[in-house]
Amino acid sequence: MDVLLKALQVVPLSVWAIVLAPLLLALVLEILPVPLLFPAFAATDMVFSNVVAVVLVNWWAPLFAVNTKYSDRGVEKTGYKLPAWLRWFDTFDADLDQGVRDGSIAGTSTYWNRVKWLNRNSAYGFSYWAIGTVFIPQAWRVIRYEETAEQLTFIAVSKDGHFNVHVTRFGLRFKLGWKAWNYYDKLTGQWQSQPWGPEWRAPFVFSISLA
Incomplete structure (x- = not known):
C-alpha cells in the first residue's frame, strides 16, 4: 500500500x-x-x-x-x-x-x-x-448482426441508452460503447446464460485496431 x-x-x-x-x-x-x-x-x-x-x-x-x-x-x-x-x-x-x-x-x-x-x-x-455498466440481457436488443469472412457488423442497444458497435472493415476493427458483443451467442442469436467475469457487467470500450 x-x-x-x-x-x-x-x-x-x-x-x-x-x-x-x-x-x-x-x-x-x-x-x-x-x-x-x-x-x-x-x-x-x-x-x-x-x-x-x-x-x-x-x-x-x-x-x-x-x-x-x-x-x-x-x-x-x-x-x-x-x-x-x-x-x-x-x-x-x-x-x-x-x-x-x-x-x-x-x-x-x-x-x-x-x-x-x-x-x-x-x-x-x-x-x-x-x-462499465450492469448487463441485463432482457434490456438489450440486437439491431444488426452480419458476419462474413471479410467483415463483421454488430450493433446493439439497451433500454437505458447504452450501446455497442463492433465492426470490422478494411482490415480494421472498431469497438465502441459497452461490450454486449461478448455476451452474444452468434450460433443461437441469444444472450449467453453466464456472466462475463465475476458479475453481470459489460465493460466500456473505445478501440480501433488491426483486425
Whole structure:
C-alpha cells in the first residue's frame, strides 16, 4: 500500500485533473442521454489506461499478486491475480499468467510476463468496474448482426441508452460503447446464460485496431 501511496503522491495535479475531470463531468451530467456521455468516458478511459496504468502502476503491481479463486462464465478457476485494491488494473476474467498459456506473451521472467500482460490489457478492470455498466440481457436488443469472412457488423442497444458497435472493415476493427458483443451467442442469436467475469457487467470500450 505504501508503494501505491508514493506513486499517487508523485503524480502532478494536472494529470489527475485530466483523468478525473471528464468522468466527474459525466457523473454530474448523468441526466443526459448515455450516448452524449460517451466522449467523456472515452477520454477518461484513454488517459487512465495509457497514463495512470502503464506509467504509474502496471510495472510494480505484480509484486502484490496472490494465488486466488475467481469465476468467469460460471467456471471456477484459480490463478495469480492482483488484490482487490488493485482490481481496476487487473483482468477481471483471467489471471496474470493467461498470456503465457495462450501464447500471446513470451519471456523467461514470470514477473515481467505479468507486467506485459497488464500492459496488453491496460486498466481492464477500470473499464469493467468503474465505467462499465450492469448487463441485463432482457434490456438489450440486437439491431444488426452480419458476419462474413471479410467483415463483421454488430450493433446493439439497451433500454437505458447504452450501446455497442463492433465492426470490422478494411482490415480494421472498431469497438465502441459497452461490450454486449461478448455476451452474444452468434450460433443461437441469444444472450449467453453466464456472466462475463465475476458479475453481470459489460465493460466500456473505445478501440480501433488491426483486425
